[in-house]
Each structure stands twice: as C-alpha cells, then as structure tokens.
Amino acid sequence: MAASNTAEHAAKRRKTRQASGSVTIGGKTISVEGYLASSRPKQPEANRPRSIAPNSPQEQPTNLPSRQATKPVLPDKKAPYTKSRASNETKDQALLKARRELPIWQHQEEIRAVVKRLGTDVIVIVGETGSGKSTQVPQFLYQEPWCRRHKVKLPGRRDDIHVGGMIAITQPRRVAATTLAHRVSAEAGTPLGKGRSDGLVGYSVRFDHQVPRGARIKFLTEGTLLQELLRDPHLKQYSAVVIDEIHERSLDVDLLAGFLKQILFGDKTERGGVPLKVIIMSATAEVGVIQEFFGNDAMPGKEKASNVDLLRIKGRQFPVAILYEPQPVADLQDALLKKIFKIHVEEPLPGDILAFLNGQEDIESAQRLVEEYATSLASNVPKIVAVPLYGQLSIEAQRVAFQPARSPLTRKVVLATNIAETSVTVPGVRFVVDCGKAKVKQYRPRLGMESLLAKPISKSSAVQRAGRAGREGPGKCFRLYTEDAFDKLQDSDLPEILRNDVLGAVLTMKARGIQDVLSFPLMDAPEPASIEMALLHLHFLGALEDDGAITPAGEMMARFPLSAPLGAVLLAAAGPEFDCVLEVIDAISCLTSGDDIFIHVQSEEGAEEAEAHRRDVQRREGDIITYLTTMQMYAAENSDRIDWCKKRKINIRNMKQALNIRRQLRGMCLKEKLLSEMPAPDPQPFTPLSPERAEAVIKCFLRGFAMRTAMLAPDGSFVTINGKHVVAIHPSSVMHGQKKEAIMFLEHVYTNKNYAKKVSAIQAAWIAEALGRGVGH
C-alpha cells in the first residue's frame, strides 16, 4: 500500500513538473525537458545505447585494463602495500606481473641504452598518465654500471671522496614523493617500514626523511633537492637526477633545471670527472621549450649543440569524447547547472560527474542549487548528490568527495577547484564539466602586489581536465565554451616563475654561488626589471652587500624554509635589541601553515559563534599578535586540542602543520645559534604577551615588511607608503573596520579590491625607523 502510494505521489509530481518542463531553483528557471517525463529504467544498464552528440568523436571500444594509477591518489597515511610473510612470494610475482604490463616496460632496454650514452645531453621521456614512468624508470637504471659509487681523488685533497651511486627523482608534492617511494620500495623487494635500516629505496621530504642504508633510489620534493644543492652544489651523491612532472613548471623545477644544466656543462672536477645523467619526464607533449633549453644553445659560451633524446610512451587512458557548446554561454553558473542536470538525465549510471569551477564561492552556490534540484526529483529516478572539493576544506570533508555516493542509484557530482586537476584523483568519474576558467595568482612587480583573478585556462589544462573522465572507462567531457574558444586558448599555462615574485628565486641563486643572476640559464626568464627589483629588495633585507655579493645573513636566510622577508624578521628577532625569537617563531609558524588557520565560516550564526569563541586569542595589536597568541594557547592546551580548535573554528590540519614548522624552526635556530638553548617542552602555562613584547615582535616584522605599510588618510582610507595606493583591510583580518594611525600588512592582494591581509597596527614613527636600517645594517 505504501509503495503504491509513493508511486502515485511520484507520478503526480512528475506530471506537474512535466507540464512546465522546467524547475525553478534559486530564482532561476532551468529547463529539464525530457527528464522528469522520461520513463527511465530503474536499473540503468551499462550497455544502454547512448546518443552521441554530432560533434563528438565516436567512442571506441577498448581492451585496456581498467585501473592504473601511478600517481598517488589522495593523501593516505598507509603505504600502498602491506607486508604479509605467508604470501610474500606470490605478492612479489604479482608485483612483477603488474610491472610487466605497464606500457613503459617495453621501452626498458631503449631507456637503458640511451641513458648509458648520455653525456652533456639529456633524455626527455613523455609518458602519458598511467605509463608507469615514475615508478619504473629509476628501477630500470639503478643497477647500471654507470650508477655505481665511484671512489675518486680530488686535486689538492688528501682523502678520497665518493661520487654517485644514487638516483634522485623529484616530485612537485610531498604525498607524491612518499607514496611513490613506498610503492617502488615494495616492487624492489625492500619495502619501507619501521625497523628496517636497509633498503634500496628511500625518500626525503620536509618533516619526513626515510633513506635506508644502501638506498640507490631516492624520491624527493623539488624543494628538498634545492636545499641539498645548497650543501652540495655538485650533487655528488647522485649518478643521475630524474626530474618528474616537469610540465607543471613549478618555480622550483625551473630553478632545478637551471642548476642541472650548469652541472652538465660546468666543470666536473668537483665530481671527480664523474658525469651526472639527467632524465626529464613530462606528462604532456609540449616539450619544445625543454628540448631547446637542454639543447645547449641557451648556455652562454657553448657552441656545440647537444642531443636531446625524446621518447614518447603511450599511457593508459580510456578515450574521452569532447563536447563543446555550440554558442558562447552568457551565464557560466547557469550553463554548468543545466549541463549537470542534462548529464544526470541522459547518461547511464554508474558514472559520477566532476565539475571544474572557479573557486569556493561558485562551488558553494552551485552546491546549493544542485541540492535544490535534487529535492525536486521524482522518487523513482536516480538521485543526485553534490559534494564540494577544494583545498581549504577539512580532510574529512574532502574525503567525502573520494567516497562513492552512500545510497545506491545515486549519482555523485563533485564540484571542484583546480585541486582535482593535478593534486588529487577522484575515483568513479566518467563525466567532466569544464567551465574553462581558473583563478590565477599573478605578481605585479611594479606595484609590489599580487592579483588573484579568474582567467581562461590553457589548452593543456583543458586536456588535463578532460582526462579525468577517462581514468576508469570511456568518458565524456563537456566544455562550457565553443570549439573556437578552445582553439584560441593559450597552449600552456604561464610557468610559475613568470607569475611569482622572484625574490626567493634570486636569493636561492645567490646562495648557491650564482654571481650574475641575469645570465642564469632558465627555460623562461623573468623580466630583467623584476630581477633587479628583487636584488634591491634583498639588499634592503640585508641579504646582499652593496656589490651584490651574498652576506652571511643572506646565506642564513636561504637556509631557512621561509620567504626572504620572514627570514629577515627571524634574524632581527635574534638581535639583542628585540630578543624575541621564540615569539616570532610562534607567529611565523601560524602565518605560514597553509592558507589560514582560522576557518572562514559561511553562515552568520556560525561566524558569530566562532567570533565569540575566538575572543580569547584575538588581540587588538593585529593579526600577527593574534596568531602568536593562538599558538601559545594551543601549545598550552593540555586536555583536548582538537576540541579547542573546533570551538574556535580553527583548521586542525593547519594547526598541526604550524606545530611542525615551529619544531623545525626552533631546531634550526638552535643550530644557527639564533637560540642559545632549546625551550622547555609543551605544554607550558599560558601567559598573555605584554604590550611591550608585542611591540618588539611587530617591530621585528617591520624589518622585513617596512615597504608593506600604509598610513591612514583624512578620508579614512589607508594609503601605502610604497606607491601611494589605496588599500582596504581584508575582512579576514582582526583589524578589519578599524582605523589606526598606520598599518603593516604581510600580504597585498587584488581581487575585487586592493586588499591588505595579515595586518598589524603600527605607529608612523616605526616605519621611518625600520626603513632607516635594514637587518644587516
């Protein structure tokens, strides 16, 4: 009886909906013609004939195996393989079998042969997703004779030194480096784990180093290898360096490429004449810039052209049909929702949807609208559930996006930012909706500020997004723009080195012995004017002498895992004038752990509640002292830190990260003699910072950020000292809405407006004082 009731009810609902052929959601009327009226089978069949849009290529049957992920999927604490004594042999056999099936396996001999004869030339391996390049290439090479550890005698030195023996392989992200190391160590028969001191494979990332005795393969993040370069400019422990994922063109990888090129073509005396093999790996085909770069024309003073061997390896992607809009869409958000509903109506289950949106705001509004739509669905048709996915979400909230929909016959639609393009892989996706835009951060050297605006994506980014539909089976990608618009997109994204402040990059070069940074080899060189501004800035910070040589302070700044201005702040704090290293470390730890430790609460009640609970950490001196207080109270908390964070709507993950950074910085300050002794362990009783100490801390920060200050104008606005721009205090600041004589801000971002972020109240006189004397003066 109940069943017939609901059926009747559903039929009724269907009828009313059918009459209009549209639903009204969030004040917008959206046509769902054919959906609510359609008599969909309750159990969609996988082989149901589909209508294929005229402009889509025919889907091809495929005999490719269905799952393959060489890339780590989502952050997972566990290693991908677990040991089991009983089935070790079969497990090893299974691993070998899986390796043999990888597309790259057939190229094994070819890769060995090419790498063997590499001298000053390099090999570029283009391997699509799933080719197995990241896991296999180091394993193909480590037993080669050239990869042995050499004992050499250097001129003028009595003792022999060792050169080579290990292969370094770099990754842009920590999770990638550690999960790959776990996987490869298992494949190599010496799985990483507790209580194991020997093994063939290790990794080294920030906060986590596991390099067993006798390791021949070492996975590292690009940043870690750059740090190693500081101690050893010739990378003496390595026989080969593999640069993976170079197509992402991070700032670090561009610098690494420059240093590797210098090692390749430079003097080998320090390496005892032992050459370094360089293997470059990319997931995208556009490697022209890389080939040209290593083809040595770009190296000043070298005539001979080198060979750049190029090897292309097929991936394991299923075909993805691309469908464009016939006309440009006027309202992206509206088009996106219509497309999601259309897919839900016309495409079979299972098959989740992954939609790429601009940012958190768009995601939240789209989520509300999809949810409204979901409630309007007839009860006898598959349901739809919307899940957000962006970086600022908590781990638990992100996890939802990776799990299958809870109830059966439900289609999940993941509304994601760019995070789903490279950083994580959402399983179960067969349909991608691509809005064609992404928010891009760009530094404006002239203004000394950055902007964060939505811009059209590149072709390579669009291809990457589409590929997300073909991980588990043939898929479809719906682009919310015309084919013509796609053709007009840039081929690839602007590399980070052209979008960022080069201050840190210049310090990195100077600290690694580059005198003339303008002629350092780079695949894409920033404007000379940007580099010159960075040099001046570093000089002001006390990192460079008047003649441009690096100072001892600059060398120390380069050793710290901090931006140059924050490094200068830390050094100032160690001086007798301020003597507040521990306080500054506490503030810096919170300032640099992810985007923000304070979660932005959407709802008004939630915001008020968080506000009420946060009152005990907030300080009128501004954000820096508020962060400092937060760390001190958190570290003093002895009962339940998680609960303490939850009440105040503080991001637990970022807070834990802050604690890691604090531990690392304390350790380094001790080593660098900025601290004379290790402070007492937590928890220590909390005592609020006195106003005098707070002033000292803020004055330390002024030594790094004197140029990022603004004065209150008669009309109530703030005008920057540098450039006389009007800035508004960002709403996320505790200083928002307050009027003080002058402010200092650590960040300067243009979005809808010119915003100052991470703001502190200062006195105008302090600015002159700080401008008069940099750190080293």
Place this chain on the structure above:
DNA sequence: GAGCACTGC
C-alpha cells in the same frame, strides 16, 4: 564592511 587556485623548503 565583506571573501581566497595549488604547491614547497
């Protein structure tokens, strides 16, 4: 008075 993609040492 109003809001922010992603990494890394």
